[in-house]
Amino acid sequence: MNRSGIASDLRAATAVEVTRDRNGVDQVVLRSRRGASARVSLYGGQVLSWRTDQDEELLFTSSKVKSFEFRLRVCLTVEGNLTMISRIRNINCKPFSFSIAFHTYFSISDISEVRVEGLETLDYLDNLCQRERFTEQGDALTFESEVDRVYLSSSDVIAVYDHEQKRTFAIRKEGLPDVVVWNPWEKKSKSMVDFGDEEYRQMLCVDGAAIEKQITLKPGEEWTGRLELSVVHSG
Structure with a gap:
């Protein structure tokens, strides 16, 4: 660039x-x-x-x-608001397939004070269980241990509520059917050389993604993915 x-x-x-x-x-x-x-x-x-x-x-x-x-x-x-757009064009003579995720690390007050809404009743792949498929049962996703999941075929709007900071992150996405939710928690944080031992408390990764079904582009075709982040304070 x-x-x-x-x-x-x-x-x-x-x-x-x-x-x-x-x-x-x-x-x-x-x-x-x-x-x-x-x-x-x-x-x-x-x-x-x-x-x-x-x-x-x-x-x-x-x-x-x-x-x-x-x-x-x-x-x-x-x-x-922060908007990120990725465009991928196939300039080859053969089709090609790919997966993609916008890695978004939100700064939060404390992971125990956060919930994610918009993932209710969705199927997800749990990377902590060899990508076994489960269905989300709760009304909202809260955090008490390590989480590494891919929620499938989600809506285009996901909300992250931070109770202590009294603010809500809104995630709006296009061309990104899946959502990755990740927090390494205490044990894994200590094993990561590029991550502080206690920093898992102040972050949450919620990604717009296309993972379960790869995107395939024919020669000359272009794919566009769009992620918009906004924040609303309630107090």
């Missing part, structure tokens, strides 16, 4: 600033008219920060995280 390409793609923001991090890697900072902001590293297009107009950080980043690459088109709306 180059600077001009990023800037031209992100015109929904009132202000676009190009800076560099301490390692000399270019970053783009988007600021809406109301003061919300997003920071995107040009190394792989990684979204590093999403802040409200009250300077409240909404994304979780481990203090021990390592760099990785991916490519996204990122837009910050006037209202401060």
Whole structure:
């Protein structure tokens, strides 16, 4: 990615600033008219920060995280919503298939104070049980231990409620039928070199994804996936 390409793609923001991090890697900072902001590293297009107009950080980043690459088109709306769009085109002469997930790590008050709604009665694959298939029974998903699941054929809107912070994350998605929910909990956190031992308490991963059924593109076809994140405060 180059600077001009990023800037031209992100015109929904009132202000676009190009800076560099301490390692000399270019970053783009988007600021809406109301003061919300997003920071995107040009190394792989990684979204590093999403802040409200009250300077409240909404994304979780481990203090021990390592760099990785991916490519996204990122837009910050006037209202401060964060939109990520991925486009994949088959420029080969043969069909190809792929799976995809938008890894979204929400910053939360405490994992015990959070619930997820919109997954009720759905089937899911449990990665902690050799991807065995189960059906969600509860009215809302709450957390008391490690979770690593793929919920299948979900609705296009999922809500994450943080009781202590009195805020709700809304996840709206297109082209992404599945939802990944992940929290490593205490034991696994301690075994991860790029994750703090207690950081599982302050994060929850809820991904829009296409996993169970791979997406297949014929030559010349293009797939678009879209994920919009917004936050509403109730107090």
